[in-house]
Structure formats: C-alpha cells, structure tokens
Amino acid sequence: MPKIGILGCDSTTREMNCVMIGCLGNLRGRQGSFAPYAQEDPPELVGIIHCGGCPTAVGSDRIWQKVQALMDYGIEALHLTSCLVEICPFKKEFLQTIQKEYPDLKIVEGTHPFHDVRAFKSGIQELTSQRAVTPQKMNDLVFKRIKIHRPDDEE
Numbered sequence: 001m002p003k004i005g006i007l008g009c010d011s012t013t014r015e016m017n018c019v020m021i022g023c024l025g026n027l028r029g030r031q032g033s034f035a036p037y038a039q040e041d042p043p044e045l046v047g048i049i050h051c052g053g054c055p056t057a058v059g060s061d062r063i064w065q066k067v068q069a070l071m072d073y074g075i076e077a078l079h080l081t082s083c084l085v086e087i088c089p090f091k092k093e094f095l096q097t098i099q100k101e102y103p104d105l106k107i108v109e110g111t112h113p114f115h116d117v118r119a120f121k122s123g124i125q126e127l128t129s130q131r132a133v134t135p136q137k138m139n140d141l142v143f144k145r146i147k148i149h150r151p152d153d154e155e
Ligand code: SF4
Pocket: 008, 009, 010, 011, 012, 051, 052, 053, 054, 055, 084, 087, 088, 089, 090, 091
C-alpha cells in the first residue's frame, strides 16, 4: 500500500469550514488524482495537514515543516488539494521548497476535478469577502446554494 499524505489550504478549511468532502470522496472512490493507484495496491492515507495560513511574501519556505510532519510517517506521495492548486498564490514557491527539500517525494497536483473552475473561484471569492450574505461557508458552495455578490446588484 503506497503511503500518501494530503497538503491542504488553511483558509478553505479554517475560515470556510471545508471538510474536504471532494478530496476524501475521490480518495474513497479512487477517482480524480487517486484513480491511477492500482486496484490491488490502494493508497493508504496516513494524514492530512494544512499550510499553516498565508505565509507573507517572504515566508513560503516554512512549508517544509508541514510536509516533514507527513514525511515522518513515511509517505511516498504528497497530494496537494485542488483548492490549493487553483487558488493559492504561493503554490509555485511551495512546490519549489518541497521538491528541493524532499527530492524523492512524488508530488501530485490536485485531488479532485472541478465541474466548473470559474464558478469555484467565484464562490471562493464570495466566501472570502462575504459581501452577498453573511455568513456563507464551503458547504454553501458545495450544495450550490451560495449567493454571489454582483456589484451591479447595488444599482
Ligand atoms: S498560503 Fe495558499 S494554501 Fe495556504 S491559506 Fe493561503 S491560499 Fe491557502
């Protein structure tokens, strides 16, 4: 069983209450980025860790500590959540640090596909700014009941 870990976005989990339903559902169903694992040798998820919050313009290197916590349990592959891949402005720096620090670690970008990436980003923008209705969380986006603020609505 290949041991794997997941690195997620702190903002979506801590501030938007994301329970990682898409990531874990795809893992259970062996879909998305988990589809390539062989049926007879399924992945073993040893743990999930989040980035620790946006690291400022100069601190992205600290991501090594988060990955080390999973490396301590012998992971062979690290899956970056699809949220992190699509919306994190530090993704490139995170990848550079992780690849340099752990050259033998397989890195997989994304955990699950999106039906509509633009709608996802629009929803995340709304969940962050909370302009239309407060409070809205990740489940409002997942269950497609999210209300989106449009500047034109005010006119
Ligand atoms: S640094 Fe990236 S992954 Fe971490 S909270 Fe910020 S946007 Fe999310």
